[in-house]
Amino acid sequence: MSEIPSTDEALAALSMPLLDAMMTQRAIRRVKPDPVDDALVAKCIELGLRAPTGSNGQNWEFIVVKDQRVKDKLGKRYRQGWAAYGALGERAAAGDESMLKILRSVKWQVEHFSEIPVLVIPCLRGGMRLPYLPTPFVGESSYFGSIYPSVQNLLLAARAMGLGASLITMPLWSVTSARKTLGLPLSVTPICVIPLGWPKGRYGPTTRKPVEDVVHLDSYGKRWVKD
Numbered sequence: 082m083s084e085i086p087s088t089d090e091a092l093a094a095l096s097m098p099l100l101d102a103m104m105t106q107r108a109i110r111r112v113k114p115d116p117v118d119d120a121l122v123a124k125c126i127e128l129g130l131r132a133p134t135g136s137n138g139q140n141w142e143f144i145v146v147k148d149q150r151v152k153d154k155l156g157k158r159y160r161q162g163w164a165a166y167g168a169l170g171e172r173a174a175a176g177d178e179s180m181l182k183i184l185r186s187v188k189w190q191v192e193h194f195s196e197i198p199v200l201v202i203p204c205l206r207g208g209m210r211l212p213y214l215p216t217p218f219v220g221e222s223s224y225f226g227s228i229y230p231s232v233q234n235l236l237l238a239a240r241a242m243g244l245g246a247s248l249i250t251m252p253l254w255s256v257t258s259a260r261k262t263l264g265l266p267l268s269v270t271p272i273c274v275i276p277l278g279w280p281k282g283r284y285g286p287t288t289r290k291p292v293e294d295v296v297h298l299d300s301y302g303k304r305w306v307k308d
């Protein structure tokens with residue numbers, strides 16, 4: 082089981098090579114209940130804020146949740162979401178050991194959600210649609226695209242510092258309920274949840290498709306053969 086580093090050690094670990102961080106950033110759902118220093122959470126968010134936003138709007142807000150009652154309420158919604166989709170997922174994944182492994186770790190997170198020390202909830206101000214104007218799909222893309230680059234920066238910062246992190250959305254399945262729990266006005270939308278804590282296990286390489294399987298040259302279906 083991995084040791085918990087001091088705050089200074091964790092901050093110093095941010096100098097980890099970018100390649101190593103990118104190759105080993107993965108969803109760490111099983112975390113210890115031990116507290117995480119605010120300085121480390123703030124550093125993750127500070128690095129998140131280096132990300133781009135549409136028109137440089139910087140229309141982001143981040144709710145840091147440490148209050149047990151707030152965690153419990155979000156955890157209750159996560160359990161409801163899991164109750165609806167978990168069994169379906171397990172049935173669909175029958176025989177697929179790597180998917181079943183992911184689902185086991187999701188189940189752990191659902192069951193231990195209230196024990197996770199910190200949640201960061203990235204939110205966006207403003208709406209997806211422009212007032213009085215029909216919004217093309219690219220408007221929606223720009224809207225959600227104005228938070229996820231910061232989320233990825235935050236995940237990479239957490240990984241470098243050795244903090245366990247994952248990107249989850251299921252606790253927010255009811256935006257109305259999430260707004261009420263977090264005291265958000267209608268003008269602010271919660272987008273995802275990043276639970277943070279010291280990992281019970283350790284980071285390691287991710288498994289992804291090879292470049293050749295997903296790249297097309299000039300038009301869809303034309304395989305890209307590298308020079």
Ligand SMILES: Cc1cc2nc3c(=O)[nH]c(=O)nc-3n(C[C@H](O)[C@H](O)[C@H](O)COP(=O)(O)O)c2cc1C
Pocket residue numbers: 106107108109110183186187190247248249250251252287288
């Ligand atoms: C938009 C989005 C929503 C996600 N929602 C959840 C979620 O609600 N619960 C969860 O456990 N993981 C969630 N994930 C994490 C994915 O399951 C995870 O990234 C994927 O299984 C790859 O895992 P790995 O990075 O450990 O390889 C979400 C990821 C994304 C990008």
